[in-house]
Amino acid sequence: MKLDIKTISREVVKNIYQNKFGYYTKAVILQLFLATVGSYSLRFIFKLILMSAGQDNFTTHNVISILSAPLSIPLLFVFVILLSMLTLFEFSVLTLMVYSSYKNEKILWRDSLTKEFIKWKNFSPKQLFLFVIYFILMIPMSNLGLSSAFSEKFFIPTFITEELMKMKNGVVVYIAFLVICGYINIRLIFTIPLTVINNQPFSTNMKKSLEITKKGKIRLLFMWFRLEAALVLIGGILLWVNTLVFELLDSSGKEIVYNNLFYIISRIILFFFIIVSKLILISSIVKIISDRGEKLFFKTAPRVDNEIRKRKKLAAVTSVIMIIIFGHMGYQMFSTEINKNVLIIAHRGYSEMGVENSLESLAGAKKVGADYVELDIQLTKDNKFVVMHDFNLKRLAGVDKMVKDLTFDEIEKLTISQGNFKSHIPSFEEFVNRAKELNIKLLVELKPHGGEPDNYADLFINEMKRLGVEKTYKTMSGNLDIMEQIEKKDPEIETGHIIALQFGNFSDEKVDFFVLEDFSFNDILSADAKKKGKDIFVWTIDDSENIVKYLHKDVAGIITDYPDMVKEEIENEEDSYFEKLTRLLYQNIK
Template identity: 30%
Template sequence: MVKSRPGQTGVWRETGLLLAEGTRLVRAGGARLAALILACQLVILGIALPVIGWLYREALRAAGMHGLDMGQLRIGQGFTLTAALIVLIIAIAFWLISMQFALLVLLLRRPGLGWRDLGRELGRVARRLLRPGSGALLLYLFLLLPLTGFGFTSVLTRGIAIPSFISGELAKSVQTGIGFSLFLLLLVALNVRLALTVPVFVLTTGGRAARSSWRLTRGLRGWAPIALSVGTVLGVFATLGTLLAVIAILPTALSDAVAPGASPVVAAYSLGAAQLAGLMLSGLATAAVAAVLITAVLRGAERLPAGVELAPSPARGEGPRPPRRLAGIVTAAAVVAVLGFGTAGVGTMQRLSEYPETLVLAHRGFSDGGVENTIGGLEAAHEAGADLVEMDVMQTRDGEFVAMHDATLGRLAGRADAVKDLTLDELTSITVRDLHGHEDLIPSLADYVSRAQELGMPLLIEIKLGGGETPDHVERLVAELERLDALESNIYHSLDAPSVERLKLLRPDLTVGYTMAFAAVDAPDTPADFIVVEEWSATEHLQGAALAAGLGFMTWTVDDESGMREHLRRGTDGIITDHPDTVLSLRDEMQDETGLAAALFDIVERFVTVG
């Protein structure tokens, strides 16, 4: 072990030392480390996640729900039991993640540690987790760490992220965009400064892990080598992930050329192998990051706060070498996992052999050609070839309707006025502008719908609430669209469940969707014909639940190409996007494909993503 203090070396030399020593620790872990990674990943996927999912469903049932719908969440009978079960779920997940990371740190720190001594060390860590001071570790593991992806990663926290509909909306204004960017920079800076929290917690006595990490990363020579080293590790493993994805499609590419009929089966087992390899790659990336962070703690041990010291090594010292049969056990477990993953994936690959028929909906029109919810944006979406245009309708002070998303005019017109406080004539004389340099007038619903009819462009009309709706706003909207002879030629949706229910009650023949900012577990109990789920929670499981309930499934707002590809491959009924031209290009590309190699690559890339 290199014992010179970080302050005695330059940033680049310190970075090299951290990477070199971290690499040595990972190599020293050998078969036991590989077995640990595989066992942890399979236990979490095969046991922990199903148990947590079952507890979560029971928690919802206790409150009279079969799925989570944040738009209709009510506190009532059974809420106490629901809250208790959710606390239990958080406690289980926290304990599992903490013990997973602790086991990894201990095995990297002392690769020859005997099983009994390893158990004792884990017991010491488990007892510390019961102390009130470990609450800070919970916040770090479940909030700061997943949001930035810098440091340890776990399957249990992979879904934690800032929803794209929040980040996307914030980016549409200069002020909020700058504020959000500064917020992200702050998160990254905090994460770098607290990156040593887990290894300090596991390897030391006396508590105060977060404070110790903050102290050890003080100054440029404290945090910069850690940031550079972890960034290098994640970059290397991301490259390996891409290489793995390329290798995984080779058998399917060969099958496509020689025996196309066998491609679904070949692709399924190739996918199974890639899934296992992706789990191992992700685990090794976490181990490599952990090794770098352990090295940083050991090199800075002299600067730990008073009362915080490295835990003494067990008296028994180095344990016996791992038995040779361990390699065989690991290999057998890997083969079983590949066969299981592959068999489960045959149906998926057969479905992917079909061409995607997903509808492409331009979100509020097409912002590349006009301001959102304006005639210019509508015409740009038509020019781009969108299947439908999603637009918003809001009621004015005099009970009329305009095309508008925001309840106030600050973002688009630089005014503090609220839509509900202005009349139709006042609103339609106001000019709105966007960050692309476009400008236009706020259109009335009548003008917007009339232009859509001229273009032959069907609309997905969202009923937005601005706070000043009349009790009969749904009835008035129906009457206005009937007057325009546009009611039956368009479809509808809303975040407001009562508006959805009222519209279906008035006109059961209309196609109406229920929009959900967050959903989980199961499809909602709704009279709607389809659901529109925000991309963050638009999981394949929820999509299957919607299908089983006889509901269509759309997702919003999908603006990154990987998400577009995923939903096209999944056969999502509709993708609402700010970039309809990109989705249309991808859909055309997929419809022209022959064979399954390209489809397999898109799926494999998701499984082998590192960081």
Template identity: 30%
Template sequence: MNYLRHSFINARDFLKGTKDYFKNVLLMHGFMLFLLIPILSNATKFILHRGNIRYISFDNLGDIVLHHPWVSFFLFIILLGIVLAVFFEFTFLLLSVYFIKKEQPVRLRQLLRMTIQQMRKIRIETVLFFFFYFFLVLPIGSFSFQSDLLSKVKIPAFILDFIFENRLIIISSFILFYLLMIYLGIRFIFALPEMILRDRPFRLAVKESWYLTKKRFFAIIAQLFIITGTALTLTSLSFVIVIGTQTLVEHFLSDYALTSAVFAMTLLQFFLLIQIVLSTIAIFYVIVDFMDDEGFLPPIPTWFSDEKSVAKYTGFIQSLLVITAIFFGVGVSLYNRNYLTDASSKIPITASHRGVSNANGVQNSIAALEKTTQQFHPKYVEMDVQQTKDDVFIVYHDFNFKSLTGVNLKPEQATLAEVKKLTISENGQTSPVPTFDDYLDVADQLNQNLLIEIKTQQKDIQALVTAFLQKYRLRLEKQGHILQSLSFDVVEEIKQQAPELTAGYILPFNLVGPPITEADFLTMEYSTLNRNFINSAHRDGKQVFVWTPNDEDTMDRMMFYGVDGIITDQMGILNAAITHQDEMTYSDKLFNFVIGIG
């Protein structure tokens, strides 16, 4: 109980001291977001362009390493630069909290100089451990060290869906691995602070952290949860109050709705800044406070000298800050007004994922195609095509029949005769595996356009695409069916052989922005999609489809971002969201801003 009471006292002190952290956190945040990240992003694109590499994904990493050694080398240098930059950020913020805890004023120049001094002590084992360290603390989630450079290190929603889709062994293994990472993350939590604040050698710092956390594991967990939970609760409550007040203004004082919304959005941005500060600094506060409570926080180094501010520059700096604040305020107000009055919401192209809506049938089955088409009328039915061993195209998603039929056999290693013996069981229904010819015949009879995903594993891509186009090219163009693939080479081959067909490239995640491709559209997993990616793709003349948002709030946000198409498992919800999109209020846009950060 004493630990809990002490944790709540620490949470109160942490929140009271928020103003002390603002300057340094926001300076570092701004430096990373507006300077370093654009530099690293553009450098990456330049290297890929010079190496004539048009994309980065799971299917070409091996090729880059084997056939583009110089590109691999410079990409490694950028990766190393990212690690060092995050180390710099970590050290800078840790020192900031340390001096605030010691109640010792310190100037920005001194913090930067001390941070650089620590950077000079880095050895290869330090870099390797640092990389490992953040791999460990990432599972701690919202109360771990938040860095803009690590913001894209996340598990896409489709992988989590795969993990938690009725697979007991995978779920159990994932949870155990997750808990192990949290445990190791806490046990090593003091290693880097020991190296930075106490100048401990690498091996000794790791050993001491392991020893210091042996009997304090749950106390540290409690402090992290209570401090960050309290901060998150307060900022979330602030969001609710602001958006709720805006809703009341729109209902009772509609003439002032836009003015109120601009002011409300400014307030939300202020609270988001507070949230950034709190989420960034929380782990440093817990570390430094815990080291202080346990008596192993070092005293201020003897070499530190307290530099007084130069009085003659004070007036100039204050005037400069006032002018900057005015320009910043005007810019924010204009941005907020444009954001709130932006009519970018468009009616997206609708597509039923694997031809199923709300589990109304067996995925990729003809029965589901008929039912979904007649009930929900999607613009496209998204479905999957694979080539069998005897060169017949069938409609099936997975690269093994086992999950849906119980037979351990890969489509590309099976003959059509073997496929016809299989029965798919899903959603309480059964279905044979259809051939693409039969599926296409039914779709054309229903006048239903298809979004055809061509899947491949070991097949020769050129031969696969050639065989597919020789048989279906004219029919696809005539009926308005379109194509897509997770294989970049498949899409490029389609556009080379049949440029008149519409084809898209599926990106499983967003690392360096839109690829350089002949594709007509890009399909992105919704949890990693943002407005910047959509705007970049549109500037390149590419449409953007998103898969698979299945709730109305996420669909609304995707439409407000400006996606051109939505692929979903819930066509009924999507149709309703499209019907209601003209009813989007300012408070709805503010909500989208908060949950999607614009």
């Protein structure tokens, strides 16, 4: 199908402008519904899944236990069905209100959504499976802006992408993955709006979307880019003017009232333009679908004359609701002081001054003001502890061999390199002795490779005691069993459990602290840890906006590749409104 991009672009802008009050009101109500009723329903089903399996949370360690419970699979199926229905509901509201505006008709919402519910309820297993796959594919690219409120909450954890980026072929693999996902998203971007409008199976609408995007997709992308760029420019100007005004009113950036007002206005501007951004895509998609002759499979009614007046009143009411919500959020954010007592923990040392986990990176961390250095240790073939993160030595040493298969003497002779730096693999003892000379403490991560002897915990405890650091250093591992063994055998050693992925509260783990990846951290978990009398450390926090975010959270330590940035943010008394805007934009983009 040949796409008249100029006409579509003009009609999209006209449509959004003419229906701005109605779109704004429905979008606010929709988001409130999804954030309350929708999210609560999903959390309720999720808690039932955990309760049925006798678990407090869902992590990579207990996934088998949860899935093997008798009621878990049926409840998980219910969870997927509910998630898919809520996603369809969101797209149904947005798509139908745009479609009706083009036709200058009024949607009979009760009848329309009831039929949409019945249609989704009668989806065959095949159609549901295809939708779930499509939903997953929406996550990496957020479907080029046409994303669900729920898919936006998911993203690829940074610990996965960071490790990929450190591998020679990792960057290529990651970029190729994003390109493939992006291409699939472009080709299937008409699928859900088509499913909302017509009464055909999801698979049929996937084929229709492939047909529509067979030609003209580059021109369509260029049109979206131009419209989105114009929107970003307008929104950016409004945000800049708003920020400049508050910068002039409160040069110190510390007045809570001004901070709160700035936050409220900025969030409303951001919300409005995020909604408009999504409507640009939906309006253009619906316009193309409408021009193809796709008809609604249910009835509509003529619009009434006083519709615009009602929309303005509803827009005013919803704006008041948003002011109250954002005001509460802003007060919570700006009424908390920066936690200047947070521990700055250099992740594998400071690799800007040496190879990770080397003596040089250890010294570099001390130089830039870190309180602790996080290091990884493994056992060699002859049961000696060496400082190395990777099980395989190929990435740093260029040797395709495992640490567990080599003796300490063999490993000691190897040269490791990273960037422009070269070094050697130190023993744990050598690393500790150098840390003592530098007067910096260590956070020791145990990385069991599976070939350890049965007395592995005893070997580590004895080594800590021999080096005289069992009372001053902290230790952690992703292996909870080993940490609990160490805690039981020697309570003087502070132990922590590394949790890469967690949903739900903490379980009753016999450790002193939790180490959470940025993806899993939330205020509910923070409160749960505090209730249990345990600290939380977060990793790996590497950008200034995220660093400042955690400096305002109740965390005991920040594990970072850039300890100098954390130090700088802690010591930075000035916090201008332009800096606040940067962090706010980062949080919304992420």
